[in-house]
Amino acid sequence: MKKVDAYQIVTNIIMILWTIIIIAPFLLLFMSSITEENVLVANGYSFFPAKFSIASYAYIIRSGATILKSYAVSIGVTAVGTLVSVILSAMMAYPLSLRNLPGRRVLMFLVFFTMLFSGGIVPSYIMWSNTFHIKDTIFAQLLPNLLLSAWNVMMIRTYFSTSIPDALYEAAEIDGASQIRIFRIIALPLGKPILVTIGTFAGLGYWNDWTNGLYYISKNKDLYNVQNLLNQMVQNIQYLATSTSSNANAAAASLPATGIQMAIAFVAILPIMLIFPFFQKYYAKGIAVGAVKG
Amino acid sequence: MSNNGKEIKSGGKTEALKRYWPLYLMFLPGAIYLFINNYIPMGGLIVAFKSYSAKKGIWGSAWCGLDNFKFLFSTPDAWVITRNTLLYNLAFILTTTVVGIIFAIFICDCISKRAQKIYQSAILFPYLMSSVVLGYIVYAFLSNSTGIVNNTLLSEPINWYATPNAWPFILVFVNLWKGVGYGCLIYISTINGIDTALYEAATLDGATKWQQIKNVTLPELKPTVITLTLMSIGRVFYSDFGLFYQVTRNSGMIYSTTNVIDTYVYRGLMEQNNVGMSAAAGFYQSICGFILVLLANQIVRKISSENALL
Numbered sequence: 001m002k003k004v005d006a007y008q009i010v011t012n013i014i015m016i017l018w019t020i021i022i023i024a025p026f027l028l029l030f031m032s033s034i035t036e037e038n039v040l041v042a043n044g045y046s047f048f049p050a051k052f053s054i055a056s057y058a059y060i061i062r063s064g065a066t067i068l069k070s071y072a073v074s075i076g077v078t079a080v081g082t083l084v085s086v087i088l089s090a091m092m093a094y095p096l097s098l099r100n101l102p103g104r105r106v107l108m109f110l111v112f113f114t115m116l117f118s119g120g121i122v123p124s125y126i127m128w129s130n131t132f133h134i135k136d137t138i139f140a141q142l143l144p145n146l147l148l149s150a151w152n153v154m155m156i157r158t159y160f161s162t163s164i165p166d167a168l169y170e171a172a173e174i175d176g177a178s179q180i181r182i183f184r185i186i187a188l189p190l191g192k193p194i195l196v197t198i199g200t201f202a203g204l205g206y207w208n209d210w211t212n213g214l215y216y217i218s219k220n221k222d223l224y225n226v227q228n229l230l231n232q233m234v235q236n237i238q239y240l241a242t243s244t245s246s247n248a249n250a251a252a253a254s255l256p257a258t259g260i261q262m263a264i265a266f267v268a269i270l271p272i273m274l275i276f277p278f279f280q281k282y283y284a285k286g287i288a289v290g291a292v293k294g
Numbered sequence: 295m296s297n298n299g300k301e302i303k304s305g306g307k308t309e310a311l312k313r314y315w316p317l318y319l320m321f322l323p324g325a326i327y328l329f330i331n332n333y334i335p336m337g338g339l340i341v342a343f344k345s346y347s348a349k350k351g352i353w354g355s356a357w358c359g360l361d362n363f364k365f366l367f368s369t370p371d372a373w374v375i376t377r378n379t380l381l382y383n384l385a386f387i388l389t390t391t392v393v394g395i396i397f398a399i400f401i402c403d404c405i406s407k408r409a410q411k412i413y414q415s416a417i418l419f420p421y422l423m424s425s426v427v428l429g430y431i432v433y434a435f436l437s438n439s440t441g442i443v444n445n446t447l448l449s450e451p452i453n454w455y456a457t458p459n460a461w462p463f464i465l466v467f468v469n470l471w472k473g474v475g476y477g478c479l480i481y482i483s484t485i486n487g488i489d490t491a492l493y494e495a496a497t498l499d500g501a502t503k504w505q506q507i508k509n510v511t512l513p514e515l516k517p518t519v520i521t522l523t524l525m526s527i528g529r530v531f532y533s534d535f536g537l538f539y540q541v542t543r544n545s546g547m548i549y550s551t552t553n554v555i556d557t558y559v560y561r562g563l564m565e566q567n568n569v570g571m572s573a574a575a576g577f578y579q580s581i582c583g584f585i586l587v588l589l590a591n592q593i594v595r596k597i598s599s600e601n602a603l604l
Contacts (some may be wrong), residue, residue: 004405007503011400012409018397019416022471024429028442032434044440092324095317107321114332116591117584120576121556123338124331124562126352132330147329172572180316207422211535215564227426231540234429238543259442265430272422280415283422287476288483 026269033057033263041257056263066221067229067264074225074268077141078206085202087194088148093156094183101226113148125215140216148203152198155289159194160187197286200279207271226268232263310377311326342577346569362574371558375575377552382465383530390477395519397474399511403503414482417475425536432468432541456547465552468541469534477522484518485511517598528590531555531583555579563578 028045033048033056043050052180059065095101124144134140164187172182213228219266224232338352345358366372397417404410423431435443436454444451454460492510501509534554542552555575564571 007403008405011403013529015397015400015404015409015413022416022420025434028434029431042442044437044445045442046436046446047432047442080426088327091320095314095321098314101314101317107325110325111328116330116587117336118332118580119335119337119339120568120580121559122573122576123335123341123352125563126341126346126569127330127338128352137484143331145331145333147573148324150328150332151326175557178316179314180320183320204422208422208426210424210426210540225422230426230430234426234433234540234543238545262430262434265427269423269427276415276419276422280418284479285413287479 004132029262029269030266033259035259037257037259045262053259056257056259059260060267061261066224069222070224070226070229071267073138073141073223074207074227077138077225078203081142081146081206082199082203084142085147085152086199089152089156089198089202090188090191090195091183092148092153093160094187096153096157097160097187098159111150111153115154121215124138128216135216136218136220136223141206141209141212141223144212144216146212149201152201155286156191156194158289160191163194164190165181193282193285194199196279197282197289200283201286204272204283226264230261230268231267233264267286309442335588339431339573339577339580341569342573344570344573346573359568362570363578366571366574366578368434370552371602374550375553375555375558378551379533379556380530382533382554384464385462385466386451386469386473387526387530389466390474391519391523392593393470394474394477395512395515396480398485398515399507401478402482402485414479419475420472421475423472425534425540428472428536429540429543433543436464455543455545458548458551461542461548461551463539465537472537480518480522481515484515488514520597521594522588524594528587530581531579531586533557535560 024047028047031047031049032040032045034052034054035046036051036053037055039049039051080180093109096104096111097105101107128140128144129135132139132143134143168186168190169182172186177185187279208227209225210227210231214231217228221232341352341355342362344352344355345360345361346352346355350408352358397413401410401413404413420428433441435441438444438451438453438455441454443454452460454464481570486495488510492514493506496506496510533554533556538552538554542548544557545552555578559576559579561573562568562575
């Protein structure tokens with residue numbers, strides 16, 4: 001029987017403090033985004049700004065063609081990338097879940113080896129840019145690294161082979177269903193929980209990615225996603241801080257005010273905040289299952 | 295690799311092939327992707343032994359033996375980035391494991407189910423942020439002129455992005471803030487799986503809370519902790535590029551304590567156009583990483599084979 005004792009009080013206080021430590025920075029980000037620009041420059045970021053203003057958000061909506069375009073890229077790439085990723089992963093995992101498939105061990109190893117060894121960014125970068133010429137195309141946001149992960153394939157495979165009853169497959173085989181039909185009418189619908197989980201992994205991977213843009217998008221800034229836009233603003237600030245050349249003026253001119261930067265950052269995490277309650281369960285389960293079972 | 299899986303009927307080998315070719319077809323698109331995205335770059339690692347010229351490509355460039363490595367290891371950078379990468383990772387493993395276990399125990403012992411849910415959501419949330427946003431958040435605290443730390447907490451402002459000695463602490467804390475939820479969720483699911491009879495028996499024997507934790511919870515957590523730790527050790531040559539690039543704002547003044555192999559490779563490749571050195575560092579990382587993953591996995595397999603990767 002658990003009762004409210006000193007242990008309960010102390011541990012709850014610690015956890016409440018940590019929860020505040022987690023929430024406070026997001027609150028600061030939000031408060032900064034609704035602080036009047038002059039107050040922000042004079043007093044710095046604050047939880048209790050002297051003067052509020054929604055000018056930053058008005059700016060994003062009104063004149064921020066670049067900003068809105070970057071959201072469109074983020075949303076489009078995340079949607080397409082996630083969908084393709086889940087389909088490809090499931091298609092790859094299903095054959096691997098069939099014990100008697102000839103050559104299964106070899107195929108498994110092909111997938112699995114990519115978890116152990118990696119060529120790293122230098123050869124990847126050279127290949128994607130010089131062989132496939134994806135630089136400054138939308139494929140740069142979609143293809144490198146994010147589309148398929150061996151880890152996800154392994155998780156789906158394990159789910160298919162442990163959570164779907166054998167009898168269902170047998171019944172379908174007796175009915176003369178083809179393998180593709182069995183995949184479609186049994187494995188996919190019954191595997192929905194794991195596919196949603198993998199979808200949250202892939203979706204978050206796409207939404208949060210900024211490295212592909214960093215490496216592969218240099219000229220065509222229309223293809224920046226939100227994260228790339230935020231990153232570019234940081235680089236411009238750093239450039240301003242260290243440079244005295246006349247180019248600095250150009251960088252300064254293209255730099256939105258501090259409050260607007262914080263507003264963009266806040267809107268970048270807004271979708272995650274909004275859908276977090278819905279996908280949290282799947283995501284958390286994925287972590288617990290994936291880490292221990294692979 | 296475990297051998298569980300669905301049984302499919304197989305007659306002779308050719309018959310099976312005839313019957314199951316659609317399955318191989320299903321496997322193919324993903325396999326092509328892995329071949330391009332993962333396997334070709336593995337072969338491309340030979341660029342570390344070449345004097346790379348963009349015109350001639352990896353294959354056409356002239357061999358240069360170990361020159362790239364000689365250059366790399368003759369600079370102090372090689373030592374600095376190795377030291378930083380390894381020490382940061384060890385500090386990250388230690389802090390997230392210890393704090394993760396403590397939080398997991400606290401959360402599981404919490405009486406209020408509702409509070410449990412809130413704590414769990416809270417610790418997971420920062421894990422879902424992109425490093426770019428993380429960088430903005432840290433900047434709101436540490437910025438020179440507008441940061442909340444310099445403005446409200448300190449009388450004498452500190453130029454954080456030019457103070458190398460502060461960064462080991464900042465990065466370890468930021469990593470904990472962001473990452474503790476990941477391990478914690480795994481520990482929570484392990485603790486929830488512990489047979490409650492063990493606790494009931496302990497209570498009957500008059501065990502205190504601390505004795506229960508020490509004699510029941512921790513021993514039951516041990517296999518999970520060992521597995522997770524070894525898996526992290528298998529990756530100590532890799533770091534979270536975003537953490538070391540975005541959170542530090544790529545500030546040159548603090549490279550001595552924030553440069554890791556991943557940021558070094560990036561800068562060589564994209565900022566200094568020094569492909570040779572970058573490739574050598576990348577090769578060094580790939581090989582050391584591979585050896586460590588294999589070693590770590592061997593040990594996991596010895597301890598608890600069902601958790602081993604292969």
